[in-house]
Amino acid sequence: MNAVKTNTARNEKWQRYTETLRYAKHVMFHPFDGFWDLSHEGRGSLAAAHTFLVMFLLTWVLKLMYTNFQFINAPVQYINIYEQCASLLIPFLILCLSNWSLSTLFDGKGRFKDIYMAMCYALVPYILIQLPLIAVSHMISFDEASYYTVLMSISTIWSLFLAFVGLMQVHDYGPGKTIIFVIATIFGALVILFLILVFFSLLSDAAAYFISLYREIVFRLH
């Protein structure tokens, strides 16, 4: 009896997960409506958002490794997958954090979770276009690169547009205010980076202090 109950609960969870995944399609084509419902009506889920982020990282890595050499200039022998992932993930999270910290101060409606979710859903066009493009790159020659580059730019512009609309709807801002906040967010991210640097620097100073203290004591004891 209990087993059946958990089973149905698991089923329901799975259903909700797939539903929120499929909701990305609606967000892609109806961004204004889609992003509003995403957070305000609870039609998106964090699980789906995580999935998109992982897919995005996967797309990036696959693109670096398997795109035909005609279209990409990636020094495969030097690429470190973890480094690549970190170099995408860390700025992404810092930007989300910076946006959240600024918008909470200026009556943005979104919580951190909402911002993160909206940003992840905005990545979907990038994934859906770039993944097949890896295969396409092996079917066309260098002279036909324009097809490839056009699709590349479409995917990027679409995703950026979605991110913009996402921020607008999540915080319930107007377009002008969103633009100002996008700029402010970038500066905020730089400030966070600076704080991280200062933190590391202070930490190393503190560590050096205790190390020299220890050395001094050891020296005196002998």
Add this chain to the structure above:
Amino acid sequence: MKASVRLTALVMALMMILPLGAAFAVTDGYDSVYTYNYDYWDDYKETPDAYRVEQVIYSPTLGLETPMRRPQSLYVRGNDIYVCDTGNNRILQIRRSGDEYALVRLIDTINGAEPATFNTPSDVFVDENGSIYVADTNNNRVVMADKNLNYVQSFTKPEDSTFDQGLSFLPDKLVADTSGRVYVLATNVNKGLVKYESDGSFTGFIGANPVMYTMWDYIWKTFFTTKAQRAQQASFVPTEYENIAIDREGFIYATNIVFDEYDLIYDNAKPIRRLNAIGNDILIKNDWYPPIGDLHWEEQSQDYGPSKFADITVLDSDTYIAFDRTRGRFFGYDPQGIMLWTFGTKGNSNGAFLAPVSIEHMGNDLLALDENEASITVMTPTEYGRLIYQASDQYLSGDYDGSADTWREVLKLNANYNLAFIGIGRALMRQENFKEAMDYFKMAYDRDNYGRAYRYYRKEMIEQNIVWIVLGVAAVLVVPLIIGCVRKMKAEVEAYERRQNKYRA
């Protein structure tokens, strides 16, 4: 400890900002490597030696009573080597027979010239008839003599309004083309090369270096400086060339050593130029990077910095070789501007140079003049260097299969040689072996040729498999259609039966 932690933090922070930047690491092996080449990633790759030193000619070798003093220039015509022994105001003529080098004559006077002797001559040129041209710097003339050293004419300061009459005429380097026109590179003249007709008349300047300044320089100078300040500053003037050479077609190769380092990599500096008759640069640059010599260098220490070409020489195959003063290196480029090899270093041993000033070629052999050592280094191609020349020559003469075979030999000696991959790929493409050609082009990162080969390959594949492709498309389009039809018919039949049943009931 403290520093290393801070460094780690900094590196981590930088990694966040510059996603790819940290991924490129460049090793500097200048101290240990003699011959090398640059690969697609701008990393240097050690290669077999392309040239070896055959002999180094010093003054005692030639039995000179007065040793050479600060010689400035070399010229080669046939088997004769002419050395401009600047410090002794004379020209040496040395004849090569096999590996013997013997002094033919010392040229220090010209019969009938006024004055008859030289005063710090800095360059010598000999034309097909044996006439000798000497850039006699401190006598303010280029003097021309026939092969018996009888005075013919001299080229002096142009009496023309385009030439600043306040300047003294100090010819530094010269070349002459087959019809006897003389091009002179003169110190203090920044309008380009001074050009004379064969009768000695001045006909203008060619190939002035374009003036280089940035937009910021211009704005600063125009709006933010006073007239007095502007008078103090250097004005935007073109720079002079360092050296010139002429190829068999009459194009002038010029080297330029005055530029900003950051202009090199974006090819604004153009340290090597090929000037046509109206003075435009028509050098072909088809490599991944422009012909600028070394791609990496250290900033500090006086021996480091960008390559600065003291001289250049052009082989009969249009391959040109520039001689780098900074690190005593030779840079060989093929007519397409692709680097063939680089070798050389600074030092006292054979094959190393202290103060490179001039380079000439005799066939495919190279002769390099060192000012401080007062020595001429004669180098001959090794097996590897010879094969590279042979493969290019075979390709140019239309023997494509032969050239591919030679390139295969090159690959046995150096498996990292890009030109060899491209050469073999081209030959394979002519044999319509597109798949294999693609593999070779891919190894050389040659996008254009790969794309071309791939288009042929794709066409071939489609032609061979057209039946399957049509069937596949048909299957995708027709099968759902049939399924739809069958379903529809079934539904109609069922509906009909239901109706029948209803009537029956």
